[in-house]
Amino acid sequence: MKINIDDIPEAGLDLDIKEEGSALDEAAGGRLDFSFPSPVEAHLELSRTGANVQVSGEIRAKIRLNCGRCLNEFDHDISLNFSDYFTAGRVEEKDKELKPEELDISYLEGTEIDTTAMILGQVALDVPIQPLCKEDCKGLCPKCGADLNIAECACDKGGKTDERLAKLKDFKK
Numbered sequence: 001m002k003i004n005i006d007d008i009p010e011a012g013l014d015l016d017i018k019e020e021g022s023a024l025d026e027a028a029g030g031r032l033d034f035s036f037p038s039p040v041e042a043h044l045e046l047s048r049t050g051a052n053v054q055v056s057g058e059i060r061a062k063i064r065l066n067c068g069r070c071l072n073e074f075d076h077d078i079s080l081n082f083s084d085y086f087t088a089g090r091v092e093e094k095d096k097e098l099k100p101e102e103l104d105i106s107y108l109e110g111t112e113i114d115t116t117a118m119i120l121g122q123v124a125l126d127v128p129i130q131p132l133c134k135e136d137c138k139g140l141c142p143k144c145g146a147d148l149n150i151a152e153c154a155c156d157k158g159g160k161t162d163e164r165l166a167k168l169k170d171f172k173k
């Protein structure tokens with residue numbers, strides 16, 4: 001959804017919003033390696049000083065991603081708190097040398113905050129770098145590609161370890 005900053009009263013604004021998973025997927029435009037199988041809920045507290053807006057919030061989302069070991073899809077729960085800063089003000093000449101990232105402020109094109117993009121950005125920061133479907137996922141066999149969580153395959157995977165052990169034994173002699 002879009003929030004017009006002119007609608008934020010001086011006293012601030014509390015909002016409970018729900019974004020459809022499909023809307024978030026669409027906003028991501030296939031650029032992310034996870035998707036939203038269900039609606040995302042967020043509690044937002046907005047406060048405004050002139051053209052500057054601070055958003056503090058809490059996001060609860062379920063994301064669907066692929067395990068880094070077995071490649072199977074699984075759902076991962078995300079619960080995060082964040083703060084974001086926006087300004088609809090002109091970028092002053094003196095500020096131009098500072099990139100928005102350095103100031104940690106997002107410059108708005110108009111006067112609207114796009115909560116879909118904001119939620120997407122925050123969730124993306126919270127996605128595990130090495131996602132695992134479970135702590136002890138056995139992954140795929142490097143030789144035949146079988147999912148070792150389902151069944152052991154017939155491949156001999158002990159080769160490397162045995163080699164090292166054999167060398168160790170030689171050393172001891």
Ligand SMILES: [Zn+2]
Pocket residue numbers: 067068069070071072132133134137138139
């Ligand atoms: Zn896995």
Ligand SMILES: [Zn+2]
Pocket residue numbers: 141142143144145146153154155
């Ligand atoms: Zn195998």
